[in-house]
Amino acid sequence: NAGVMQNPRHLVRRRGQEARLRCSPMKGHSHVYWYRQLPEEGLKFMVYLQKENIIDESGMPKERFSAEFPKEGPSILRIQQVVRGDSAAYFCASSPARDSAYEQYFGPGTRLTVT
Amino acid sequence: AQSVTQPDIHITVSEGASLELRCNYSYGATPYLFWYVQSPGQGLQLLLKYFSGDTLVQGIKGFEAEFKRSQSSFNLRKPSVHWSDAAEYFCAVRPGGYNKLIFGAGTRLAVHP
Numbered sequence: 001n002a003g004v005m006q007n008p009r010h011l012v013r014r015r016g017q018e019a020r021l022r023c024s025p026m027k028g029h030s031h032v033y034w035y036r037q038l039p040e041e042g043l044k045f046m047v048y049l050q051k052e053n054i055i056d057e058s059g060m061p062k063e064r065f066s067a068e069f070p071k072e073g074p075s076i077l078r079i080q081q082v083v084r085g086d087s088a089a090y091f092c093a094s095s096p097a098r099d100s101a102y103e104q105y106f107g108p109g110t111r112l113t114v115t
Numbered sequence: 116a117q118s119v120t121q122p123d124i125h126i127t128v129s130e131g132a133s134l135e136l137r138c139n140y141s142y143g144a145t146p147y148l149f150w151y152v153q154s155p156g157q158g159l160q161l162l163l164k165y166f167s168g169d170t171l172v173q174g175i176k177g178f179e180a181e182f183k184r185s186q187s188s189f190n191l192r193k194p195s196v197h198w199s200d201a202a203e204y205f206c207a208v209r210p211g212g213y214n215k216l217i218f219g220a221g222t223r224l225a226v227h228p
Contacts, residue, residue, distance in 0.1 A: 004158075031214070033214070033215065033216075035216075035218075040220075041220055041221075042119075042121075042205055042218035042219050042220045042221050043159075043205070043207075043216070043218045044218070045215035045216060045217065048214050048215060055214070056213075056214065056215060058215075059215070091158060091159065093159075093216075095214075103149070103161055103164060104216060105161075106151075106158040106159040106160075107158050108157060108158040109157075109158050
């Protein structure tokens with residue numbers, strides 16, 4: 001059973017470009033979470049999605065960031081007009097259900113570098 | 116607001132020595148508590164979790180953690196550290212009713228031969 005897949009693993013963008021990060025949850029998981037890890041810091045929650053629904057986006061920056069989890073295909077975290085401060089590791093996690101008892105399984109992350 | 120504090124940023128131990136990593140949380144009720152390990156350039160792997168019941172929780176790789184309500188702590192322990200345990204360790208809480216995890220800043224563990 002494949003784990004949580006994220007691609008690309010490394011992404012380099014120039015300031016002002018768009019970054020698209022993809023996350024395929026574990027088989028049978030319908031809940032996806034995105035976290036950001038800035039250098040030398042812990043992970044910070046960004047957004048929680050179910051298929052076709054954003055459940056909690058309390059950690060998402062108000063501008064330039066968006067996320068989706070369509071009925072078919074991976075979840076996408078999109079960052080428009082990237083700036084240097086967006087350089088970070090972005091982790092996706094998935095769980096099988098909403099129940100808090102279910103643990104979140106993490107992907108290997110996408111390391112975004114903005115030059 | 117909920118928060119997690121890991122007071123030790125870096126810890127160095129000798130191989131074979133015992134280990135304790137500290138974690139304190141701030142939350143009104145008992146949250147769900149987790150310890151994750153992150154090897155360099157890798158994702159996070161769950162070591163153990165506490166939801167309720169026995170306050171001493173056993174995890175993978177020989178780790179255990181003890182929940183102490185009176186101290187709002189959930190410290191991670193291992194009786195004998197192996198060189199392969201060198202990594203970064205994150206404590207996390209999941210407040211009841213929420214699905215997001217709140218992480219501490221992490222403790223980086225180095226192991227001397």
